[in-house]
Amino acid sequence: MDFVSFLIQVLNSLQYGLLLFLVASGLTLVFGIMGIINLAHGSFYMVGAYLAFALTSLTGNLMLSIALGIPLAFVFGALLEWALFSHLYKRDHLEQVLLTYGLILIFEELRSLMVGDDVHGVTIPELFSASIPLSDNLSYPVYRLVISVVCLALAGGLYFLIQKTRLGMMIRAGSHDRDMVKALGIDINLLYRTVFALGVALAALAGMLAAPISSVYPGMGSSVLIISFVIVVIGGVGSVWGALVAALVIGFADTFGKVLLPDLAGLMVYLVMAVVLLWRPEGIFKKG
Amino acid sequence: MNSRTSTIFKLAVLAGVLAFPAFGSDFYAEMVAKVLILAIFAMSLDLLVGFTGLVSFGHAAYFGIAAYAVALMTPKYDPANLWLALPASVLAAGLAAFVIGLFVLRTKGIYFIMVTLAFAQMAYYVFHDTPVGGGSDGIYLNFKPDAAIAGWAPFDLNEPLHLYYFVVAAMLAVYGLLKLVLRSPFGRVLVGIRSNEHRMLSLGYATFRYKLAAFTLAGALAGVAGFLYAVLFGFVTPEYLSWHKSGDVLLMVILGGMGNLAGAIAGAVALVGLQEIFTSVTKHWQLLMGLTIVAAVLFMPGGLTATPARILARINGGKTNE
Numbered sequence: 001m002d003f004v005s006f007l008i009q010v011l012n013s014l015q016y017g018l019l020l021f022l023v024a025s026g027l028t029l030v031f032g033i034m035g036i037i038n039l040a041h042g043s044f045y046m047v048g049a050y051l052a053f054a055l056t057s058l059t060g061n062l063m064l065s066i067a068l069g070i071p072l073a074f075v076f077g078a079l080l081e082w083a084l085f086s087h088l089y090k091r092d093h094l095e096q097v098l099l100t101y102g103l104i105l106i107f108e109e110l111r112s113l114m115v116g117d118d119v120h121g122v123t124i125p126e127l128f129s130a131s132i133p134l135s136d137n138l139s140y141p142v143y144r145l146v147i148s149v150v151c152l153a154l155a156g157g158l159y160f161l162i163q164k165t166r167l168g169m170m171i172r173a174g175s176h177d178r179d180m181v182k183a184l185g186i187d188i189n190l191l192y193r194t195v196f197a198l199g200v201a202l203a204a205l206a207g208m209l210a211a212p213i214s215s216v217y218p219g220m221g222s223s224v225l226i227i228s229f230v231i232v233v234i235g236g237v238g239s240v241w242g243a244l245v246a247a248l249v250i251g252f253a254d255t256f257g258k259v260l261l262p263d264l265a266g267l268m269v270y271l272v273m274a275v276v277l278l279w280r281p282e283g284i285f286k287k288g
Numbered sequence: 289m290n291s292r293t294s295t296i297f298k299l300a301v302l303a304g305v306l307a308f309p310a311f312g313s314d315f316y317a318e319m320v321a322k323v324l325i326l327a328i329f330a331m332s333l334d335l336l337v338g339f340t341g342l343v344s345f346g347h348a349a350y351f352g353i354a355a356y357a358v359a360l361m362t363p364k365y366d367p368a369n370l371w372l373a374l375p376a377s378v379l380a381a382g383l384a385a386f387v388i389g390l391f392v393l394r395t396k397g398i399y400f401i402m403v404t405l406a407f408a409q410m411a412y413y414v415f416h417d418t419p420v421g422g423g424s425d426g427i428y429l430n431f432k433p434d435a436a437i438a439g440w441a442p443f444d445l446n447e448p449l450h451l452y453y454f455v456v457a458a459m460l461a462v463y464g465l466l467k468l469v470l471r472s473p474f475g476r477v478l479v480g481i482r483s484n485e486h487r488m489l490s491l492g493y494a495t496f497r498y499k500l501a502a503f504t505l506a507g508a509l510a511g512v513a514g515f516l517y518a519v520l521f522g523f524v525t526p527e528y529l530s531w532h533k534s535g536d537v538l539l540m541v542i543l544g545g546m547g548n549l550a551g552a553i554a555g556a557v558a559l560v561g562l563q564e565i566f567t568s569v570t571k572h573w574q575l576l577m578g579l580t581i582v583a584a585v586l587f588m589p590g591g592l593t594a595t596p597a598r599i600l601a602r603i604n605g606g607k608t609n610e
Contacts, residue, residue, distance in 0.1 A: 031398060035398075037398050037401055037402070084582070084586075087586060091585075093343060093397065093398060093401060094337070094343050094538075094542060094546075095542075095585050097343065097345065097401060097538065098538070098539065098542055098581060098584075098585050099581065099582055099585040099586070101535045101538075101539070101581065102577070102578040102579070102580070102581030102582040102584075102585070103578065103582065104578070105574040105575065105577050105578030105581070106574075106575055106578035106579060106582070107578075108574060109572045109574045109575035109578065110575065112572060113572055113575070222531070226405060226406060226409050226531070229402040229405060229406055230402075230406050232402065233395075233399055233402050233403055233406065237398060237399065263417070263418060264417075264418075265417065266410075266413030266416065266417040267410055267413055267414065267417075270406055270407065270409065270410035270413075271410075273403070273406055274391055274407075277391050277392075277394060277395065277403065278391065278394075281394035281395050281399070282395075282399070283399075
């Protein structure tokens with residue numbers, strides 16, 4: 001592999017890893033703070049992608065669609081928490097698995113009823129549709145760089161939110177000791193609803209950003225969900241920074257796996273997970 | 289239900305199953321056979337979920353591995369020998385469960401659910417991405433295994449009726465085996481692990497070994513189901529290992545009420561029944577399925593078998609005999 005194609009793969013790995021981080025961060029927060037295992041989290045990624053597709057066909061502009069889509073996804077998440085997930089906090093993991101598995105079926109069929117089962121494309125905004133030439137015949141699309149930059153900015157924003165704001169303080173306290181937070185008079189229901197909606201919005205945003213490069217297709221949520229599980233397992237439940245590191249590790253493992261060992265590409269991610277499990281069964285960044 | 293009426297009910301169901309081919313058409317006999325196979329699958333998972341307290345979300349892997357094992361062992365123009373293929377497939381599934389168990393049993397709770405799912409997905413990709421088993425198209429099993437022992441064949445699996453009773457016998461054997469296992473000291477330890485693993489540890493039980501043994505046994509029995517499923521339908525695809533399959537079997541266990549072998553069988557009947565009803569109503573039957581599941585979790589904690597007791601209890605003014 002020469003330097004330019006190596007550079008392209010590194011950029012691809014970063015972009016893929018950072019996008020996965022957006023999905024996995026919400027998943028790990030919901031696990032860590034509310035103790036909920038949410039199989040339907042991948043569906044939010046799919047909802048985001050289809051939202052981008054639907055809104056872009058309406059407005060003709062992806063960036064405007066994303067600006068509209070984020071608040072929609074946030075409200076959708078808050079409604080879902082109110083209607084369903086708020087009943088799950090006291091149930092055991094098994095019932096959570098079951099209910100969210102049922103939700104996947106519902107979301108997939110609603111998608112099929114409303115949009116059909118065809119693969120759809122979403123056009124890249126004109127502003128970012130160029131490619132940067134790296135050598136005579138290789139170039140790198142600007143839009144992928146934009147995704148990486150947006151995801152990095154969001155990771156920074158998430159860091160600020162969790163470490164420097166009052167809401168973040170409550171989130172950290174909530175993931176450490178739920179009952180104590182309740183006892184201190186913090187409105188735990190509102191906190192849960194906010195965190196859940198935030199997770200939904202992040203996953204949907206990842207779907208919206210990915211729509212132009214991966215296109216929009218049935219079942220796109222499932223593959224992302226399982227990879228996100230692997231990331232949460234590697235990073236440690238509840239640890240956003242663990243999720244970031246693990247997402248990047250997975251991004252590199254998957255991208256370079258596809259280049260170097262194409263026959264085993266699908267397995268690479270799981271091999272990484274197996275190694276981490278042997279080394280640290282509770283994830284790399286499991287607290288205390 | 290007290291134990292006497294329960295036994296009578298079970299015997300009546302068994303009599304119905306045994307007599308079924310005399311009245312039902314071949315189509316329905318095949319469906320009953322499918323339900324019985326899925327009942328084996330569900331019972332094997334119940335050993336983990338219901339009795340040992342291990343929520344495995346990757347149980348389809350062992351089902352699929354055994355199905356692939358028999359398909360790969362069958363030569364292109366000849367049948368495989370049943371008495372070799374069956375143990376070998378079950379062994380393959382058990383071995384896979386043993387190796388995966390070494391990894392996944394290092395984790396607990398939410399991690400365990402996610403890791404079992406991830407390993408099953410890994411097995412799925414082995415068959416989906418590599419040419420081992422025909423890739424994403426899967427492979428056909430052109431010949432059903434031959435039951436001959438030294439030239440003498442006690443039965444012929446190509447006969448639908450013989451296959452039907454073979455499946456019934458297998459289901460009864462697995463049911464009986466699990467009953468024995470659960471009654472044994474080993475089974476008591478598993479139930480002890482479910483209620484309090486730390487206590488079992490301090491009593492001096494090496495719980496990891498017990499869990500690994502349970503995980504391996506459950507995988508092997510799921511292999512029995514996978515083997516029969518492949519033989520019944522004559523083809524194997526990577527979808528046998530998919531996480532939807534793992535979700536479905538978990539659904540059967542929970543629908544039937546965990547920690548209850550008869551419940552697991554009832555769950556298999558209920559799930560196949562629901563699928564048949566919903567597919568006859570609409571192409572988008574998964575929507576109805578999803579809504580049913582969500583409603584069941586919200587309004588029916590404890591599963592199907594617990595619900596009659598709950599309703600009775602409500603009629604009796606809140607007194608339960610659970």
